[in-house]
Amino acid sequence: MTPIKLERGSTLVLATHNAGKLAEFAKLLADFGIKVISAGELNLPEPEETATTFAGNAAIKALAAAKAANLPALADDSGLCVAALDGAPGIYSARWAGPNKDFASAMARIEDGIGQGKRNAWFMCVLCLALPDGRTESFEGRIDGQIVWPPRGTQGHGYDPIFAPEGETRTFAEMADAEKNAISHRARAFEAFKNACLS
Structure with missing residues (x-):
């Protein structure tokens, strides 16, 4: 299969309603x-993420946006995986924070769950590029590190205050x-996406 290539001047739909994510990718x-436009700007509905993997959920979002907009679409699915919690919260990272995005309580839940266990953790991200004809390609990124407690730092978002990447004493x-x-x-x-799909 030849990789999907995006030419200069293409328009790409980013399958998100998150303005921060749009700015980052743009x-x-x-x-x-x-040129990047978001699913939010196009008023596209957010599909239900029913897959059990990051790659599966990224593909659901990318395909829904590509077909609805009739343009290539890029989606990402990412989360924090904690070894002592068998990889949780994983694909449920956002859901652990609940509808009010209460990451303080989600971080406390992780700390309570680890107890005296190993503190190894990793952040995962899968990007999926989809075309309106249903073709997809996925690209994976992972960074390993440790859970620290109490939370430290005011930059970033989500679980960043409790994650220190390998070789670092500071959290994200x-x-x-x-x-x-x-x-x-x-x-x-x-x-990985850039090397495969961008000229």
């Missing part, structure tokens, strides 16, 4: 002459955005 793709939330974005799971998935 910046990353500007260098390649790709104690790093400047540019520093975190250079090594993050999303950066690694984007690098």
Whole structure:
């Protein structure tokens, strides 16, 4: 199968209603002459994420947006996996924070669950590029590290205050955005996507 290529001047739908994520990807793709619009801007419905893997959920979102907009679409699914919790919260990372996005209680739930267990954890990101004809390609990024307690730092979002990547004493939330974005799971998935699909 030949990889899907996005040419300069293409329009790409980012399958998200999150303005922060749109800004991040628009910046990353500007260098390649790709115009990015979000599913939110197009008022596309958010599909139900019913898969049991990051790759499955990314594909559901990318295919729904590609077919609805009749344009190539990119979706990401990501989350924090904790070894002592058998990989949880994993694909349920956002859901653990509940409808009010209460990550403080989600982080406390992780700490309570680990107890005296091993503190190894990793962030995973899968990017899926889909075409309206149903073709998809997926790209994975992972960064390993440790859960720290109590939470530290005010940058970033989600579980960043309790995750220190390997070789670092600081958490993601104690790093400047540019520093975190250079090594993050999303950066690694984007690098793989860029090498395969962008000219």
